[in-house]
Amino acid sequence: MTADRAIPTQLDDGWQGVDEGWGRQAVAFATICEPANCREYVALHHYLGVQTGDRLLDVACGAGLALELATVRGARCAGIDASPRLVAVARDRNPDGDLRVGDMHALPWDDNSFTVVTSFRGIWGTTPGAVAEVYRVLAPGGRVGLTVWGHIKASPGAWALAPFALAAAPKVEHQASMVALGRPGAGEAFLLEAGFVEIERIDIPFVFEFADPEVYARAMASTGPAFEAIEAVGETAFLQTAVELARDKVRDGLPLRAPISVVGYVASKPVGHSATGGGHVVTRGSEQPSVSFLAPPMLTPEAQHRFDDDLEGGGYVTNVSRVWAFMPATLEGLSDLMDQVTEAGSLTFRQRAVLVTAAASTLGDSYCSLAWGKRLAAEVGSDVAASVIRGEDEGLDASDQVLAQWARRVATDPNSIVADDVQALRDGGFDEAQIFAITAFVALRLAFSTVNDALGTRPDRELDASTPEPVRSAVTFGRQPGPDDA
Ligand SMILES: C[S@@+](CC[C@H](N)C(=O)[O-])C[C@H]1O[C@@H](n2cnc3c(N)ncnc32)[C@H](O)[C@@H]1O
Numbered sequence: 001m002t003a004d005r006a007i008p009t010q011l012d013d014g015w016q017g018v019d020e021g022w023g024r025q026a027v028a029f030a031t032i033c034e035p036a037n038c039r040e041y042v043a044l045h046h047y048l049g050v051q052t053g054d055r056l057l058d059v060a061c062g063a064g065l066a067l068e069l070a071t072v073r074g075a076r077c078a079g080i081d082a083s084p085r086l087v088a089v090a091r092d093r094n095p096d097g098d099l100r101v102g103d104m105h106a107l108p109w110d111d112n113s114f115t116v117v118t119s120f121r122g123i124w125g126t127t128p129g130a131v132a133e134v135y136r137v138l139a140p141g142g143r144v145g146l147t148v149w150g151h152i153k154a155s156p157g158a159w160a161l162a163p164f165a166l167a168a169a170p171k172v173e174h175q176a177s178m179v180a181l182g183r184p185g186a187g188e189a190f191l192l193e194a195g196f197v198e199i200e201r202i203d204i205p206f207v208f209e210f211a212d213p214e215v216y217a218r219a220m221a222s223t224g225p226a227f228e229a230i231e232a233v234g235e236t237a238f239l240q241t242a243v244e245l246a247r248d249k250v251r252d253g254l255p256l257r258a259p260i261s262v263v264g265y266v267a268s269k270p271v272g273h274s275a276t277g278g279g280h281v282v283t284r285g286s287e288q289p290s291v292s293f294l295a296p297p298m299l300t301p302e303a304q305h306r307f308d309d310d311l312e313g314g315g316y317v318t319n320v321s322r323v324w325a326f327m328p329a330t331l332e333g334l335s336d337l338m339d340q341v342t343e344a345g346s347l348t349f350r351q352r353a354v355l356v357t358a359a360a361s362t363l364g365d366s367y368c369s370l371a372w373g374k375r376l377a378a379e380v381g382s383d384v385a386a387s388v389i390r391g392e393d394e395g396l397d398a399s400d401q402v403l404a405q406w407a408r409r410v411a412t413d414p415n416s417i418v419a420d421d422v423q424a425l426r427d428g429g430f431d432e433a434q435i436f437a438i439t440a441f442v443a444l445r446l447a448f449s450t451v452n453d454a455l456g457t458r459p460d461r462e463l464d465a466s467t468p469e470p471v472r473s474a475v476t477f478g479r480q481p482g483p484d485d486a
Contacts, residue, residue: 021227023085029222030063030089039205041066044264048116048145050075051296053307053317057114059104060122064090067097104130112139119146131194141271141461147204148181150261157258160208163242166229187265196267206262209255213246216256271465291319291483293456302328316462323457338444345437350379354400358407359442361389365449366478367459373471382468389474402428410442458482
């Protein structure tokens with residue numbers, strides 16, 4: 001082969017030829033090269049808060065180790081890579097995953113299909129079209145995490161990548177332009193241009209670690225860029241150069257170790273108006289974004305069922321479902337009890353909305369105040385719903401005012417209630433059985449809110465973004481929407 005032939009190992013070359021470079025030693029790549037990347041995968045997944053209920057796509061997924069690790073965290077995974085031989089390994093490792101051979105510039109999934117998209121050194125400055133595709137398939141509020149090589153020359157392990165420079169000069173230059181995204185400001189501008197918000201640059205741990213120079217040389221030879229060098233000098237010369245280079249780095253009783261600078265970018269797809277005027281300032285710390293104080297539980301089929309219902313109903317998994325994933329059957333049971341008392345009390349949807357909005361706002365529960373304030377707004381108007389949240393009840397009809405006041409008494413201090421107070425409900429047109437049902441309904445709602453609030457459950461960002469402004473402004477208490485402003 002000649003050195004000036006177009007060698008399709010670069011991401012912007014014809015994607016169908018990529019397998020020639022990346023797939024020719026897929027098994028060696030998967031077993032002796034890719035495992036070193038695990039630090040990078042774990043770090044980015046942790047930072048993105050990948051968890052049960054996430055639908056995750058890994059772009060340029062290679063042999064699929066990152067997907068295997070995301071599955072351990074509870075995500076349902078999909079991946080795409082141009083190399084059929086690498087995808088074969090990825091499928092073997094991820095039998096339940098949706099693994100496809102294809103081009104990152106034309107992702108074969110619908111708009112808004114994923115809650116998280118990752119790409120580990122798979123998207124480059126030379127592939128802006130792929131970022132537009134990532135944006136398209138991410139659901140609003142979804143998170144993206146990309147890694148790119150950082151300042152390689154300044155890295156202690158730079159020597160490990162040196163054999164790639166054996167490639168023909170134009171190929172080496174192209175490799176350099178591909179990694180330009182790691183320069184300060186470059187990735188941020190790239191993502192901003194694509195429409196992402198809350199962009200943050202983070203350091204990602206990355207260390208090549210090998211048993212000896214021969215294993216190192218084989219590992220490097222299994223990669224795409226090595227293919228370009230091998231085309232220029234032949235495989236034997238490539239391996240010899242690599243082995244000789246590594247001999248100098250051998251340490252007694254320790255592995256060959258080459259730390260290399262890798263940069264990560266995390267960002268979000270905006271959710272409606274919350275991206276700008278949402279009123280919740282995003283301040284990312286180094287902590288993993290969280291939806292509550294608890295670490296996510298293992299995903300059970302019951303919890304998954306609930307997540308699927310959420311996705312079908314509203315397009316995202318609610319934070320309530322995530323928290324109650326510890327005991328989804330108990331949440332079902334609680335909801336059945338609420339249905340029973342609703343039926344027994346012949347409570348209309350509007351009456352329930354009044355009761356929940358008044359009880360939740362009295363308790364200081366922002367989640368249910370937003371969720372039911374929004375529903376009440378649809379029944380009686382946003383300003384009236386906001387007034388109920390503020391405890392003023394302006395514009396509410398007399399019978400609903402009686403309900404709102406009763407809910408507040410039950411939520412505040414049930415022991416201060418006297419028999420005469422119940423008369424207000426009778427005067428409002430409710431009989432004895434209904435009064436019991438109304439009280440039981442409020443008490444069950446308070447139990448639900450108390451669990452959520454005590455465990456730090458944050459209102460969904462999507463819920464916050466879709467709630468009418470007067471209602472949002474009235475919710476001046478409780479947990480802030482999350483997870484992204486955790
Ligand atoms: C640097 S490797 C990274 C692989 C994997 N993310 C990892 O962590 O090992 C780049 C990957 O991009 C894939 N690739 C190259 N061009 C592509 C394209 N147009 N569409 C999809 N994948 C592509 C290659 O097959 C290769 O697996």
